[in-house]
Amino acid sequence: MGNPSSEKPIDIEMRKETSIASQKVDVALDFLQSEGSIVFSEADEKRLVRKIDWMIVPLMWAVYFLQYQDKILTVNYASVMGFLEDTGMRTNQFSNLALVFYVSYLFFELPTGYLMQRLPTAKYLGLNVTLWGLLTTLNCVAKNYLGLIVLRVLLGCFESAVAPALILITSMWYKRDEQPKRIGLWYLGTGTASIVGALVAFGLLFYTGDEFRSWQIMFLIFGLITIAVGITVILVFPDNPMKSRLTHHEKLIAVERLRENRTGIENKQFKWDQFTEVFKDAQTYLIVVIVVAMNVPNGAISSFSALLIKNFGFTTKETQLLTIPGGVVSIISILSCTYLAGRYDQRCFCLIAVLGCGLLGGCLMAFAPMQAGKLAGNYLTNCVGSALPLMYSVAGANVAGHTKKVTMNAIVLMSFCLGNILGPLTFRTEDEPDYIPAKIAIVATVSVAIVFVILLKGYYMRENRRRDERCQGLEHQENSEFLDLTDKQNMEFRYKH
Numbered sequence: 001m002g003n004p005s006s007e008k009p010i011d012i013e014m015r016k017e018t019s020i021a022s023q024k025v026d027v028a029l030d031f032l033q034s035e036g037s038i039v040f041s042e043a044d045e046k047r048l049v050r051k052i053d054w055m056i057v058p059l060m061w062a063v064y065f066l067q068y069q070d071k072i073l074t075v076n077y078a079s080v081m082g083f084l085e086d087t088g089m090r091t092n093q094f095s096n097l098a099l100v101f102y103v104s105y106l107f108f109e110l111p112t113g114y115l116m117q118r119l120p121t122a123k124y125l126g127l128n129v130t131l132w133g134l135l136t137t138l139n140c141v142a143k144n145y146l147g148l149i150v151l152r153v154l155l156g157c158f159e160s161a162v163a164p165a166l167i168l169i170t171s172m173w174y175k176r177d178e179q180p181k182r183i184g185l186w187y188l189g190t191g192t193a194s195i196v197g198a199l200v201a202f203g204l205l206f207y208t209g210d211e212f213r214s215w216q217i218m219f220l221i222f223g224l225i226t227i228a229v230g231i232t233v234i235l236v237f238p239d240n241p242m243k244s245r246l247t248h249h250e251k252l253i254a255v256e257r258l259r260e261n262r263t264g265i266e267n268k269q270f271k272w273d274q275f276t277e278v279f280k281d282a283q284t285y286l287i288v289v290i291v292v293a294m295n296v297p298n299g300a301i302s303s304f305s306a307l308l309i310k311n312f313g314f315t316t317k318e319t320q321l322l323t324i325p326g327g328v329v330s331i332i333s334i335l336s337c338t339y340l341a342g343r344y345d346q347r348c349f350c351l352i353a354v355l356g357c358g359l360l361g362g363c364l365m366a367f368a369p370m371q372a373g374k375l376a377g378n379y380l381t382n383c384v385g386s387a388l389p390l391m392y393s394v395a396g397a398n399v400a401g402h403t404k405k406v407t408m409n410a411i412v413l414m415s416f417c418l419g420n421i422l423g424p425l426t427f428r429t430e431d432e433p434d435y436i437p438a439k440i441a442i443v444a445t446v447s448v449a450i451v452f453v454i455l456l457k458g459y460y461m462r463e464n465r466r467r468d469e470r471c472q473g474l475e476h477q478e479n480s481e482f483l484d485l486t487d488k489q490n491m492e493f494r495y496k497h
Helices: 027-035 042-078 083-087 091-107 109-118 121-141 145-159 162-173 179-187 189-204 214-236 248-261 272-278 282-310 316-322 324-344 347-367 371-380 387-398 402-425 436-470
Strands: 008-010 038-040
Touching: 038 248, 042 121, 042 145, 042 162, 042 179, 042 189, 042 214, 042 248, 091 109, 091 145, 091 402, 109 121, 109 162, 109 402, 121 145, 121 162, 121 214, 162 179, 162 248, 162 387, 162 402, 179 189, 179 324, 179 387, 189 214, 189 316, 189 324, 272 402, 282 316, 282 347, 282 371, 282 387, 282 402, 282 436, 316 324, 324 347, 324 371, 324 387, 347 371, 347 387, 347 436, 387 402, 387 436
Parallel strands: none
Antiparallel strands: 008 038
8 A cells, every 4th residue: 555654545446348247346346436536644544443443343342242141151150050950951951052052053154144145234233133132031931941942042043143244344344464353352252251241140149039040130131231232233333334424535445445455345246156166165174174173172161161160169159250260361362362363464373372272271171180270271271262263364364255255254153053062062961070071072172173273374375375476477457356356266365374
């Protein structure tokens, strides 16, 4: 974009003879074509980015905070608040609550991706948030295992829209080197949810009324808050930069500055060739293995951390408080790895580092002789979950073409679901109270994830070298950044690793 301290004249005049139908290109190109040209400085851009941060990041954090709270933590904390006894469930049945949630989440991921592309993104997200809030609220009146299973299946359907929508929204607003930090900020919802959920659950243990159980009140509180946030998203969250509350001048800057991403902003036409390209792309399968492998321990720990800590011999109240450090570890690791990934443009190295911390935690849980070592291992395994925003960033930065992006996001989340389905299954009733096979599975799967991250980085490096060699002397195609080309079709595209 030239000298960063100078004014930036941007020529966006379009050739009238272009043969590309407007519905086939990115909506950003139509917007720029109709608006002429824009001049802006680096200071203008920085002011705009700060405004965008305050406009969308807090709501994205709130949505992800409540998603993690509603899908994992309310059930996790309820498990030591009399929830299992009141509903007559055993450990295996409790595992099935996580299983059916992720099964429905997985199977609804591709349909919700299609709907997300065809409908206004933010409105679709807000509707899903509101509906899952209603389902969370209804958990407080569920009396048996069958009723809870039905609610968890429906919850998985509606929550399947959250992460892919937030990844897509982040790529609509931010440059590729800005994305890891912003994804990390809204992904902080996981760590903060762990802390807030533990404190709320701890406080509710002092409730002595007869009309409700403490776990029922917890479901009611978080369900009503989720409904309120969902309605807020529908009313105030912008569907894209062109339809936001920014001034006209700010909208032009917001769109033009994303030209360098070469991933576009939005296109509402579903393209079958881009859909099928995802399944012909080698990076897809490397990403799938990494996300599945690292989410086996993530699914296990997020659902069973409270039970594991209680099995160390702590009381219920002590257990709720002792889950808080896990949230602190999660927050620190998320902030550290996403900041460093964006600052030094090294996503894969940061992935290896944070997964290495999780691997150490798994080894301590499985093999440490002392209770203190096992507890420290329980906390360190929360680092594994911090690798997920980096994988979101990898997918967001390295896939171009709107249909391909939506499809890849769906596949990443389906892989996330598969890992979270397998994780709780490693915790079996017959392995109580130490669950040694489950802990060994954590060590093995994190190791697999690390190996495949190394392979993915090697693939990106090789592909970038190949393109550098093939593209020597290649003339730039005008406005190729907004022609809704995939990363395979646009030879000027370079992968971030």
